[in-house]
Structures are given as structure tokens and as C-alpha cells.
Amino acid sequence: MDHEPKKQIHPEFQRYIDQQPYSIILDGLKFTIDKDVFPPDMGKCSQNLARIAQAYPAQTVLDMGCGSGYLALSLKRSGVPEVWASDIHAPAVDCARKNVERNESVGPVHVVQSDLFENIPVTVKFDLVVFNQPFGPGQGDTVCGCGPDGGYRIVRRFLRQAADRMNPDGVVIMAFSDREPAENSPDQVAAEIGYPVRTLLHEYYGEANNYIFEIRPRQREESGRNS
């Protein structure tokens, strides 16, 4: 028997989930957000990530944990020649595929169901990977694909895999909110492994500090080599 108290879903998140499925225009792109798919219009995180990611002159980009496909489509529309989108969660993969079809003039985007990099061809090397990861571990059933391995576990597993999947100057961009304990933050996990990190954004909103980090997995420093 599991006696741990279940983590409450944030009331704002619950309001978005209760509306699903719903259709929206986001940055001029058309989306339907299906049931049990992460709402990219909730808060500012996904849109901040899209804006910051577009500033990188990347040729090949991956939207890891793509949910509705919002980041992938916004990067494709900004002119990135090759865009991949992947998610472990079947409803998200389905939803992203349909949203790519809805924005026919923007695509193509390669949409793949995958646990992190597992089903992404090793021959494809990325200049930029954007991952709006689950910020902390959930409890009980997964919600919009976010489950008990969120936070530290998924960030560490992802960052370790990313080093072999990127071009030498490749960059990872990840967000975090200090609603979750600092041990889950990508900057701390990256520093533990020895990857250089830069803070690209720090804003206080939604009663929390919100961050976007740039991490360079191919430029691992000696200090982290044994981690």
C-alpha cells in the first residue's frame, strides 16, 4: 500500500486540463490541445522557450518532450531547415502529428514516439535541443505525460544522453521554476555532470522564480568527468 500523500495538481494546470480538447492560435499557428496533452499556452514558459530558441542559428533541431508540437512548429516556421519532435506519451505524439498537418504550410516536422533519444536515429546530430521537461516528479498516474521520473532523474538521464546526439557546438535549452526544489534544476544537474551552463532568463512570475538555461553537453569540463 502506498501511504504517501498524492501531489496536488496546480489549480491553474487543472483548469487547462478540464477544458481539453480545445483549439487555440498561438504565435499565429493553429493548435488543438487534445486530452492529456500539456497545454503550451499555460503560463509563459513554452512561449519564452520558443522566443529564445529562435535566436540560435541552428540547422537541425529537436523538440524533446514535444507535447502538442508547439516548440517544433514555431522553430520550423522561424526557418530551421530540419526539425524533429519527440515524446514518450502516445496522446502527445498523436496531437503533435495532427498539429503539424493543421499547419501544412509550415512543416514538415519529423514526429517520433520515443523515450528521450531511444528512437531518434543516431545518425542525426542536433545543433539545438529544446526540452521543456517535467520540472519535478509527479506521484501516482502520469498527467500529460509527466510522471514520477520528472525533475532530477529525467534531467540527468537526458543530459547524459544528449552529449552523443549533438554537434560539437550544440546547445540544449531547458526551463525551470523554483516551485520545485533546486535539486531538480537543470543548471544544478548540468554542473554536477560538468557541462557549462548559462542563465538566459530569470523572471519572477506566477509566485515563483522562472529560469531558462543554456547547457553545452559537448563541452564537458574535467571536474564533472566522474559524475
Ligand SMILES: C[S@@+](CC[C@H](N)C(=O)[O-])C[C@H]1O[C@@H](n2cnc3c(N)ncnc32)[C@H](O)[C@@H]1O
Ligand atoms: C512540460 S511538458 C512540455 C510539452 C511541450 N514541449 C510544451 O512546451 O508545451 C513535458 C513533456 O515531456 C514529455 N516526456 C516526459 N517524459 C519523457 C521521456 N522520457 N521522453 C520523452 N518525452 C517525455 C511529456 O509527455 C510531456 O509532453
